[in-house]
Amino acid sequence: MMAIGIGGAGGKIAAKLDSQATLVNVSETEMGKVNGGGRRILAPVHAANGQFRGSRKNPSIGEDAYRTIRREMKELIRGNMVFSSTGGGTGNGITTGILKDIAAVDEIAVPDKTFFSLVLPYDKLESAEFVENSINFLSGPLATAIDSGNTGNIVLFSNRLKFTEKIAEDRYNQMMVDSLKVFLSIPDKNDSMRLLDGHIDHEDFALYISKSFFNHFSHFNYDPSVSFEEQLEEHSNPLLLPPEAAIEALFLLEVPEGGDPTIFYDILEYFASKKVSPIYSVVENPALRTPFITVSQLYSRKPLELVDDFTRINETHVQAKVEKSIEQHVVLPKLEVNLDEEAKRAGKEKGVGEDVLATLKRLGKL
Amino acid sequence: MTKEPEELRDLLQLQVSRLGYGHYLVLYWCAQGEGMSVKYNITNCFDDLKHCGVTRTKQTAVGVIETLHVLGYVDVKDERNRKNIYITRWGAKALQQLVLSNRYETKESLYLKEIQS
Numbered sequence A: 001m002m003a004i005g006i007g008g009a010g011g012k013i014a015a016k017l018d019s020q021a022t023l024v025n026v027s028e029t030e031m032g033k034v035n036g037g038g039r040r041i042l043a044p045v046h047a048a049n050g051q052f053r054g055s056r057k058n059p060s061i062g063e064d065a066y067r068t069i070r071r072e073m074k075e076l077i078r079g080n081m082v083f084s085s086t087g088g089g090t091g092n093g094i095t096t097g098i099l100k101d102i103a104a105v106d107e108i109a110v111p112d113k114t115f116f117s118l119v120l121p122y123d124k125l126e127s128a129e130f131v132e133n134s135i136n137f138l139s140g141p142l143a144t145a146i147d148s149g150n151t152g153n154i155v156l157f158s159n160r161l162k163f164t165e166k167i168a169e170d171r172y173n174q175m176m177v178d179s180l181k182v183f184l185s186i187p188d189k190n191d192s193m194r195l196l197d198g199h200i201d202h203e204d205f206a207l208y209i210s211k212s213f214f215n216h217f218s219h220f221n222y223d224p225s226v227s228f229e230e231q232l233e234e235h236s237n238p239l240l241l242p243p244e245a246a247i248e249a250l251f252l253l254e255v256p257e258g259g260d261p262t263i264f265y266d267i268l269e270y271f272a273s274k275k276v277s278p279i280y281s282v283v284e285n286p287a288l289r290t291p292f293i294t295v296s297q298l299y300s301r302k303p304l305e306l307v308d309d310f311t312r313i314n315e316t317h318v319q320a321k322v323e324k325s326i327e328q329h330v331v332l333p334k335l336e337v338n339l340d341e342e343a344k345r346a347g348k349e350k351g352v353g354e355d356v357l358a359t360l361k362r363l364g365k366l
Numbered sequence B: 001m002t003k004e005p006e007e008l009r010d011l012l013q014l015q016v017s018r019l020g021y022g023h024y025l026v027l028y029w030c031a032q033g034e035g036m037s038v039k040y041n042i043t044n045c046f047d048d049l050k051h052c053g054v055t056r057t058k059q060t061a062v063g064v065i066e067t068l069h070v071l072g073y074v075d076v077k078d079e080r081n082r083k084n085i086y087i088t089r090w091g092a093k094a095l096q097q098l099v100l101s102n103r104y105e106t107k108e109s110l111y112l113k114e115i116q117s
Helices: A007-017 A028-032 A059-076 A090-104 A128-148 A160-164 A169-184 A186-192 A202-209 A228-234 A264-273 A303-327 A339-362 B003-017 B021-035 B042-051 B058-070 B089-101 B110-116
Strands: A003-006 A022-025 A040-042 A081-085 A115-120 A154-158 A194-198 A214-221 A248-255 A279-284 A292-299 B074-079 B082-087
Touching: A003 A007, A003 A090, A007 A022, A007 A028, A007 A081, A007 A090, A007 A115, A007 A169, A022 A028, A022 A059, A028 A040, A040 A059, A059 A090, A059 A128, A059 B003, A081 A090, A090 A128, A115 A169, A160 A169, A169 A214, A169 A292, A186 A202, A186 A248, A186 A279, A202 A248, A228 A264, A248 A264, A264 A279, A339 B021, A339 B089, B003 B089, B021 B042, B021 B058, B021 B074, B021 B082, B021 B089, B021 B110, B042 B058, B042 B082, B042 B110, B058 B074, B082 B089
Parallel strands: A003 A022, A003 A081, A022 A040, A081 A115, A115 A154, A154 A214, A248 A279
Antiparallel strands: A194 A279, A214 A292, A248 A292, B074 B082
16 A cells, blocks of 8 residues: 655655655645655646645645546556645645545445545634634534545544653654554565464454444553453554444454464453454464563544544633633724625625626626 | 535635736726726736835736736737736636635736825
8 A cells, every 4th residue: 555645744644654655745836845765756736826836724725736637646546545635725625625525436345445544633722713724624624525425434543642741753653653553564564474263364454454434553562361342442543533432353463483363352342341352363472571462443433523532622622712802802993884884895806706707698698 | 415516615825826916906907997997908017016115027927918818817818919818707706715715915907096085
């Protein structure tokens, strides 16, 4: 699978994961800020006074830009991984275009599904615009695309840990990529290590990641003397949004040479109690001293539930802004506004473009 | 729906996304002129683009019209020593997309305004 990085944030992550990643951006200036990667696709978009040099955190500019590369992107994303942030203009806008196109298709075959890794802003410390863009994205195009069943897995990375632990951007991107690599290496480990139980081959894995659900994966040293449920909760992946109840699951248990290959039964029992039958395999990894597990849970979440946390924070942002304005005791000048005149003026302004369309219809050209 | 009309729609979208402010204004003024049964020519177009601050040179104005002509969005006809510009049906579709996207601010043509008054 090839990585496709959209916008600044998506580009940086994709380039770290895959040296041949395709990077997409709206301007040379923005593109120049991303190191590495392979092919670069420019999606130019013009403003009244020249070409835009960025998307000004405005997703509609990104979506306009997508139209210029739509045909190319439709081919490119087939069976590949898309990385994007949901807060800015370019990533959000171009990915919105991609998701709308995906949702409009009747059915997409398993090998052609696209795996999405999306980076969500940390609502407490990042700009309210980022949060608002993300809310619109999650509840709009992403929800529609998931409903169509045409996406692959969707991984929701969160910037929370980056801000709470004050981690440098480059290091945080590396952490996200390293974590994802552990998950993506499952079929290769099944190929290269001695199998003790079960099996996850490339086809099983491809089918699993082609399902249109959110994917929460985590990996940790597994202690068979402690309940799996407790360990799973404790080792929830801090880079991702917390998961909801799993619909499907997959795990790879690596045990040291000569280790007990039966400790996985407890894990199966845990999932059985949740009415989930996971795909799994147990392999022997001579490089390990303690068992290590990589576990993925696929879950579904209604879009409104997903944005609920964001919305609350967003409202707090707005309230804080209003309170700040009140504290400043700003005296607003009294404006004499004739509402009729204003309405006429606004109507005339809005109608200018549409007048000419009416003219063209009258002339039989539309 | 067959594949061909979708491809044509994509091509039109691609072309429209590459149109600049000058192209928009010229298409707009041509349509407005035709609506008023006024002939709108290259000289009027240059004067209006200059007045709006889009360009200061006639070459650029001619370039804008030439592009629209090559794309099939306008016809340029030699009539009584004047090169008059007429918007085509494709030009109308392109203008419709630009108007509905609200990408550009519309400015008045000084020439058409004077005639109207």
